[in-house]
Amino acid sequence: MINCIIVDDEAHAIEVLTHYIKSVDQLNLIASFTKPTEAITFLGGQHIDLIFLDIHMPTLSGLEFIQTVRHKNYNFILTTAYREFASNGFDLDVIDYLVKPIPFPRFLQAITKVQKTINPMPQQGQNESMDADYFIVKTASKSKMVKIYVKDIDYIEGMKNYVAFHHNGIRTLALTTMKDIEEKLPEKNFMRIQKSFIIALNKIVAISGNQVILKDISSEILIGETYKKNFLDTLKKQMINPGT
Template sequence: MHPLNCLLVDDEPAALDILTHYVNQTPFLKLAGRCLGPIEALQKVYSEPIDLIFLDIHMPELSGLDFIKVLNGRAKVILTTAYSQYALEGYEYNVVDYLLKPVAFDRFLKAAQKALDQRSPLTPPTPTVPTQPAEEDYIFVKADNRTQRITLSDIQYVEGLGNYVSIYTDQGRVVTLLTMKEVEERLPERRFMRIHRSYLIALDRLQYIEGNEVFLDKKTAIPLGETYREKFFKALESKTLNKR
């Protein structure tokens, strides 16, 4: 049986060091990574296979319990915290176990064994043919002194403002410290396209094209940059009926 790939998430480096030592002493655990924050951890979970997460409850940006909601069952979770009053709430999120800091090795080992026992015996073998990872349906951005989740289907378009961007959604506008290039790299290409040096649109919001403008509705007109015209119209070819 393959060891469980473990991710350690805690904003205290000393706590990470203790857990790292424990993982290295446990034959059926394999350290996949250490993260000081929840956003970094989510990116790792969605980019590589993680079986088990040792997760601190109190962290900046996103609490451990909110992290579990976003995680949506992608990995098993063992909570770690210095506050015993959160144990009951933690179990309501179907976590494997709850470790109270400072964590003793025997208690750590018992929790890890529970996670191993819960591993499904019906887990299929690793496929020999590479498969595409599931596409995320949201992103996180920092705005107004908090980390905000934005659902991709809510995004209408993005406007570049130098080192900032305005993300226009069905719920309103979100301004964040990102460049257009960074946003373009984070959004799936099949759903979003850059059509101007300062604009990127959600393709499913496109209503019609008139001259050098792309309309997302009757009031929202986005300029179509000359540099981006050829790629834009080529992307629309497969969806255009009367091409003559």
């Protein structure tokens, strides 16, 4: 889990980022601040991994904020309506720079960079992720573990206390989280299309309106509004005639 805070003097900007952050399981919003000095005081007693930071603020600018706390080695994503400040931000080794209004797919790209920085992929010879042919999950049944082949997964459903793997006509409840699964699944083969569903891209048969139809699955899966554009942009790369 990546603990984060927002520092922005605009309430609307905080509302947008709060909505985006709550749409991503890997992110945990601890607090938000309209006054940068209050955020600096707050940081003194908290474990924070990531700071969403507006550059253009009264009293203390975002760049001055970074200079003040840089000895703590926080990760920063800068947010601002002023594109000309970007080079100054990258001089301070921030992870990314988002120009307002921030599209959700662009936000997700920045979070991917954060994940690679905070949780880098293992080197050759270290433990592999689910890029292997199969993996083992601990099920809801006491002391029972199940082997699931990645190629057999149709979709994964997040539930209250479990994750349900729908694979090869079987539904397996596992004691894990959507966060852990999404981090380990091969990105080229799987995509989250709403908060509670990850689908196998190679199992898509059709898309009808806001619904995805998967091979051998009787029920359709609704595409979440915040994930829709990123999902359709990915599919468009495979279209013979994507149009405009």
